Amino acid sequence: MQLADLRHRIEDRTALTRALQEVLGSDRVFTHPADLIAYEYDGAQVLTAIPDLVVLPGSTEEVVGVVNAARRHRVPLIPRGAGTGLSGGAITPIGGILVSLARMKRILHVDLDNRCAVVQPGVINLDVTKAVEGSGYFYAPDPSSQSACSIGGNVANNSGGVHTLAFGVTTNHVLGLTLVLPDGSVERLGGRGADEPGLDLTGLVVGSEGTLGIVTEVTVRLMRRREGVRTMLGIFGTIAEASQAVADIIASGIAPTALEMIDQLTVEAVEPVVHAGLPLDAGAILLIEVEGVCDAIDRSAGIVDEVCRKNQVREVRIARTEEERHLYWASRKGAFGAMGRLAPNYYLNDAVVPRSQLPAIMRQVMEIARRHGLRVVNVFHAGDGNLHPLIPYDAAAPGESDRVLKASEEMLAACVAVGGTLSGEHGIGIEKNNYMPWIFSASDLDAQRRLKAAFDPEDLMNPFKVFPTPVSCGELMARRAPRLAASGLWI
Amino acid sequence: MTGDLADRAREIVGAAHLITDQAALASLAVDGVRPAVAAHPGSGEEAARLMTAAGERGAAVLPRGAGVHQHLGGVPARADLVIDTRRLSGITDYVPADYVVAARAGTPLRDLQAELGRHTQWLPLDPPGGGAATIGGLIAANRNGPRRLLYGSIRDMLIGIRVALPTGEVIKAGGKVVKNVAGYDLTKMFIGSLGSAGVIVEATFKISPFPGDGQTILVTVPTRAAAHELTTAIMRSYLLPAALEAADPHALRHVTKAAGVTAPDPNAWGVLVLAEGLAESRVRHVDEMRALAGSRGRIEVLEGAAHTALWRAVAEFPSPDAHPAGVIFRAGGPIARWADLASGAQEAGAPAGPVGVLAHAGTGVLYAACAAADGPSVAASLGAAASAAGGYAVVEAAPPALKPHLPLWGPPPGGLELMRRLREKFDPRGIMVPGRLGWGLS
Numbered sequence: 001m002q003l004a005d006l007r008h009r010i011e012d013r014t015a016l017t018r019a020l021q022e023v024l025g026s027d028r029v030f031t032h033p034a035d036l037i038a039y040e041y042d043g044a045q046v047l048t049a050i051p052d053l054v055v056l057p058g059s060t061e062e063v064v065g066v067v068n069a070a071r072r073h074r075v076p077l078i079p080r081g082a083g084t085g086l087s088g089g090a091i092t093p094i095g096g097i098l099v100s101l102a103r104m105k106r107i108l109h110v111d112l113d114n115r116c117a118v119v120q121p122g123v124i125n126l127d128v129t130k131a132v133e134g135s136g137y138f139y140a141p142d143p144s145s146q147s148a149c150s151i152g153g154n155v156a157n158n159s160g161g162v163h164t165l166a167f168g169v170t171t172n173h174v175l176g177l178t179l180v181l182p183d184g185s186v187e188r189l190g191g192r193g194a195d196e197p198g199l200d201l202t203g204l205v206v207g208s209e210g211t212l213g214i215v216t217e218v219t220v221r222l223m224r225r226r227e228g229v230r231t232m233l234g235i236f237g238t239i240a241e242a243s244q245a246v247a248d249i250i251a252s253g254i255a256p257t258a259l260e261m262i263d264q265l266t267v268e269a270v271e272p273v274v275h276a277g278l279p280l281d282a283g284a285i286l287l288i289e290v291e292g293v294c295d296a297i298d299r300s301a302g303i304v305d306e307v308c309r310k311n312q313v314r315e316v317r318i319a320r321t322e323e324e325r326h327l328y329w330a331s332r333k334g335a336f337g338a339m340g341r342l343a344p345n346y347y348l349n350d351a352v353v354p355r356s357q358l359p360a361i362m363r364q365v366m367e368i369a370r371r372h373g374l375r376v377v378n379v380f381h382a383g384d385g386n387l388h389p390l391i392p393y394d395a396a397a398p399g400e401s402d403r404v405l406k407a408s409e410e411m412l413a414a415c416v417a418v419g420g421t422l423s424g425e426h427g428i429g430i431e432k433n434n435y436m437p438w439i440f441s442a443s444d445l446d447a448q449r450r451l452k453a454a455f456d457p458e459d460l461m462n463p464f465k466v467f468p469t470p471v472s473c474g475e476l477m478a479r480r481a482p483r484l485a486a487s488g489l490w491i
Numbered sequence: 492m493t494g495d496l497a498d499r500a501r502e503i504v505g506a507a508h509l510i511t512d513q514a515a516l517a518s519l520a521v522d523g524v525r526p527a528v529a530a531h532p533g534s535g536e537e538a539a540r541l542m543t544a545a546g547e548r549g550a551a552v553l554p555r556g557a558g559v560h561q562h563l564g565g566v567p568a569r570a571d572l573v574i575d576t577r578r579l580s581g582i583t584d585y586v587p588a589d590y591v592v593a594a595r596a597g598t599p600l601r602d603l604q605a606e607l608g609r610h611t612q613w614l615p616l617d618p619p620g621g622g623a624a625t626i627g628g629l630i631a632a633n634r635n636g637p638r639r640l641l642y643g644s645i646r647d648m649l650i651g652i653r654v655a656l657p658t659g660e661v662i663k664a665g666g667k668v669v670k671n672v673a674g675y676d677l678t679k680m681f682i683g684s685l686g687s688a689g690v691i692v693e694a695t696f697k698i699s700p701f702p703g704d705g706q707t708i709l710v711t712v713p714t715r716a717a718a719h720e721l722t723t724a725i726m727r728s729y730l731l732p733a734a735l736e737a738a739d740p741h742a743l744r745h746v747t748k749a750a751g752v753t754a755p756d757p758n759a760w761g762v763l764v765l766a767e768g769l770a771e772s773r774v775r776h777v778d779e780m781r782a783l784a785g786s787r788g789r790i791e792v793l794e795g796a797a798h799t800a801l802w803r804a805v806a807e808f809p810s811p812d813a814h815p816a817g818v819i820f821r822a823g824g825p826i827a828r829w830a831d832l833a834s835g836a837q838e839a840g841a842p843a844g845p846v847g848v849l850a851h852a853g854t855g856v857l858y859a860a861c862a863a864a865d866g867p868s869v870a871a872s873l874g875a876a877a878s879a880a881g882g883y884a885v886v887e888a889a890p891p892a893l894k895p896h897l898p899l900w901g902p903p904p905g906g907l908e909l910m911r912r913l914r915e916k917f918d919p920r921g922i923m924v925p926g927r928l929g930w931g932l933s
Contacts, residue, residue: 111825113723113726113727113826113827114825114826114827114828114855115726115826116825157672158672158676160670164670168643168647169670169672171676172643172647179906181909185908187905187906187908187909188905188906189905189906190905191881191905192823192824192881192882192883192904193822193823193824193825193855193856193881193882193883194635194639194644194823194851194854194855194856195633195635195644195683195821195823195856196823196883196904197683197883197885197900197901197904197929198900198904198906198907198910198929198930198932199679199680199683199684199906199909199910199913199914199932200646200679200680200682200683201905201906201909201910203646203676203679203682204675204676204677204679204680206676207672207675207676208675224726224727224729226729226731227729247588250590250700251588251700252700253611253700253701253702253703254769255699255700292731292768292769292772293729293730293731293771293772293775293776294729294775295771295772295774295775296768296769296771296772296775298771299769299771300769352668352669352670352671353668354586354589354591354667354668355588355589355590355591355669356586356588356589357589381670384669384670385589385668385669385670386670419666419667419668420666420668421666421668421671421673422673423671423672423673424668424670424671424672425670425672426672427672428672428673428674432673436673436674439666439673440663440673440674441662441663443660443661443662444662444663444664444674445674446660446662447656447660447662447664447677447917448664448674448675448677450913450916450917451675451677451680451913451916452675453916454909454912454913454915454916455909455912466674466675
C-alpha cells in the first residue's frame with residue numbers, strides 16, 4: 001500500500017477552516033504552505049510531512065472548540081508541543097490538523113508545601129524548575145532538550161533525562177492531567193492524592209504519544225533540591241572498563257543520581273565546542289553525580305573514586321566550582337549539538353538493554369557499524385542501560401541512507417534479542433512502530449488497541465503512530481532528503 | 492450452572508487443583524460470600540481458559556493470591572469461581588547485576604525478598620500484609636508502605652507484567668528493562684485493579700541495593716498541630732528520611748507496644764523519622780532532628796530489634812488484624828494537608844471509641860481506624876474533610892454487614908466514563924469481581 005492511499009482527504013477544506021477560525025480567529029489558524037512548512041519536521045529530522053492545517057489554541061476551551069470542529073469534519077488531530085520529539089510523533093504523513101500547544105505556556109499554580117505545580121502543556125520543561133529553584137525545589141525529569149522541550153511533549157513521550165537513574169521518568173512525576181477527548185469532552189484525571197481509588201487513567205495517558213486525547217493541564221510533582229551535589233568525571237581507557245565501573249557503582253548502594261557515558265568520538269566532536277578539557281584519547285568518560293545531605297557526600301564521592309580505581313580508571317576529576325560542573329554537563333548535554341562537526345546528517349537509536357548486557361551490546365553495536373562501513377557515536381544513560389548509538393552520515397552520498405537504516409535496524413534487533421526494548425525515552429511514533437511486533441505479540445498489541453479504542457473509538461487522535469502500519473519508516477524517509485544536522489538535537 | 496463450571500474447571504486444572512470442599516471454600520469467603528468453586532491454575536493459559544469458561548457461563552470470577560487484601564472493596568455480588576494464583580510461584584528471571592527481577596504472581600513477597608537478600612538487594616516495598624501477601628495480590632491491591640517516601644510506590648517499581656485476560660488471551664505489558672516507552676503503559680491497568688482486568692500471572696520489578704540497618708527517630712509532641720508543624724519543618728529541610736509518620740496517641744501506643752517500647756507519654760502524638768543509608772547520613776538525621784524537635788518535644792532514637800519491629804507495626808497499621816471488627820479508612824490528599832484529614836477523622840463527634848490515626852506525612856496518605864459503631868460518622872466527617880482538601884477517602888475494611896451502609900469509595904473520580912469504557916473493553920461480559928469496585932465499575 002502506498003502512503004498516498006492512506007492520506008486523509010478533507011471533504012470541505014473551506015468550511016473546516018472557517019469553523020476553526022470561529023474558535024481561534026484567523027491569526028491562529030494556518031493554512032498557507034509557507035506557514036505549514038515550519039511544521040513539517042520535529043526532532044526526528046529524517047522524517048518530514050506537511051500538515052493540512054495548523055492551529056494554535058490558547059486554552060482548554062479553545063482546544064475543545066478545535067476538537068469539535070475536527071470531529072464534525074472527521075479530520076485527524078495531531079498534538080504538538082515544542083517539536084523536539086525524536087520519533088516523528090508530532091508530524092503527520094497522512095495529513096490532518098496539527099494542534100500546537102505552544103501558546104499554552106503558563107504556570108498556573110505552584111504549591112511548595114504540597115510539592116506540586118499545575119502547568120499548561122506548552123510550558124518549557126526547564127521553566128518549571130526555574131520557577132521554583134529559588135525556593136529550593138525542582139522538577140525532576142530533565143531530558144537533554146529541557147531548555148526547549150515542553151511538559152506536554154514530555155507527558156506524551158514519558159520522557160526521561162539524565163537524572164532518571166535516581167528520580168525516575170515523567171510518569172513518576174505526573175500527579176494529574178486535564179484531557180480533552182476526541183469527542184470534545186473534558187476529563188480531569190488523578191490529582192487527588194497518592195493511591196487514589198479507581199483506574200489509573202493518568203498513568204495510562206502518560207506515554208501515549210498524543211493518541212488518546214489532548215492534554216491541556218498537567219499537575220507535576222516538585223522535589224526538594226538536595227543539599228549537596230558532587231559531579232565527577234571518570235576517564236577510562238575502554239568502554240568495557242567504564243561499563244564495569246557503572247555496574248560496581250550501582251552495586252555499592254550509594255544511589256548516584258546520574259551515570260552517563262561519553263565515548264571517544266563524542267569527545268572529539270564536543271571538546272572543540274565546549275572546551276571542558278576532556279582528553280581526546282580516552283576510550284570512555286563517565287559523568288557521575290551523587291547528591292544528598294552534605295555530611296554524606298564526601299563518603300559517596302569516595303566510594304565512586306574507589307570503584308573507578310578498581311576498574312583501571314586513568315583519572316577521576318571532581319568539579320570544584322559550579323562553573324566547572326556546568327562545563328562537565330555541557331559536554332554531555334551539548335554532545336549532539338556538536339555532531340554537525342562530524343557529518344551533515346545523523347540517525348539516532350534509543351534502545352534499552354538489561355544493564356548487565358551493556359558491555360556486550362556495545363561491542364555488537366560497534367561491530368554492526370564497522371560491517372556497514374559506518375561510524376557510531378555513543379553518549380548515553382549507562383546507569384539505566386539506555387543506549388543512544390548515533391550514526392553520523394551523509395544523505396547525499398549514494399546508498400548511505402539505506403546502509404544507515406539497515407545498521408540501525410540491526411542494532412535494535414541485537415538489543416531486543418538480549419531482552420531489551422525499542423525505546424527508553426524517545427517514543428515509538430512513526431519511526432519504530434513497525435518494529436513493535438518484535439517485542440509484542442498480536443494479543444499484546446490487541447490489548448493496547450483496546451485502550452486506544454476506549455479513549456478514541458474513531459481513531460482521530462494522532463493516527464498512524466505507535467501501532468504497526470502498512471508503510472515503513474524507510475518509505476517515509478525515502479520521500480525526501482533530510483535536512484542538514486544542526487544544533488537542534490538532544491538526547 | 493456452577494456444577495457445569497466446576498466440571499469444566501476440573502478439566503482445565505485437574506482434579507488435584509480444584510477445590511469443591513465446602514469447608515475449604517468457606518476459608519476463601521470474601522466478606523462472608525463463599526465461592527462455589529476454587530481453582531489453582533498451573534499456568535497463565537490455564538487461568539485464561541478458566542475465565543473463558545466462566546465467561547461462557549456468565550459466572551463471576553474472583554482472582555486471589557494469599558487473600559491478604561480481600562477486605563478491600565465492596566461485598567462481592569457473586570462468587571462463582573475463585574482463581575487462586577498460589578501455584579504460580581517462584582522467581583522466573585533474576586540477574587542480580589540487572590537490578591531487575593521477574594517472578595510468578597503467586598510468589599509471596601517474603602520469599603522474593605529472601606532470595607534478593609542473598610544478593611544484598613531488595614524490592615523496596617514494605618506494604619501492609621507484606622508477610623504473607625503475594626506479589627500479584629500486592630499489585631492488584633496497590634499496597635504501599637511507609638518507605639514509599641524515599642523509594643517510591645509499587646507503581647514506580649513495576650516495569651512489566653503478564654496477565655491472563657478475561658477474554659482468554661495471555662498478554663504481556665512493559666518489559667524487563669528499567670526504562671521503556673514502547674507502546675502504552677498497560678501495567679497501569681492492573682495496579683489497584685482488585686483483579687478486575689484479569690489474573691496477574693507474572694510481574695517484573697526494578698529492585699535496589701539493600702540499604703542496611705536504619706534508625707528510628709521518635710519525637711513525641713503534645714498535639715496534632717505540633718506534629719504537623721514538625722513534619723512540615725522536616726519536609727522543608729534537606730533531610731531525606733526513608734519514611735516520615737505522624738501518629739496520634741492511640742496509634743503511637745499501638746506501634747510502640749509492638750516494638751516493645753513504652754510510649755513516653757500516653758497522650759502524646761508521635762512523629763517518626765526513619766533514617767537509612769550511609770552512617771554519615773543517619774548521624775546527620777539524628778542531629779538535625781534533635782535541633783528541629785528542640786523545645787517542641789521529647790526525642791528518642793531506636794535501633795536494632797525495636798526499630799525493626801516498630802516499622803513493621805507502622806506498615807501493618809492498616810491491616811484488619813490490627814483493628815479486629817473495626818472500620819479502617821484510607822485518605823489521601825495534598826501532602827501537607829494530612830492534619831486536616833486527621834482532624835476530619837477525629838472530630839466526628841461523640842465517638843464510641845478512639846479513632847486511631849497514622850499518617851504517611853511525607854506522601855499525604857493517612858489511615859484511620861475506629862470501632863464499627865463509629866464507622867458511619869467517621870466516614871462522613873473524614874469524607875467531608877478529604878473533599879475540602881481536594882483529596883479522597885475510602886473504606887479499606889469494615890464488617891461485611893456494615894459495608895452496604897458506608898460510602899466505601901466516596902464521590903466519583905474524574906474520568907469515570909473512561910473507566911467504564913475500559914472495563915467494557917477488557918471484561919466485556921462483566922464477569923470479574925462483581926460488586927467489588929466502586930461506582931458500579933464491577
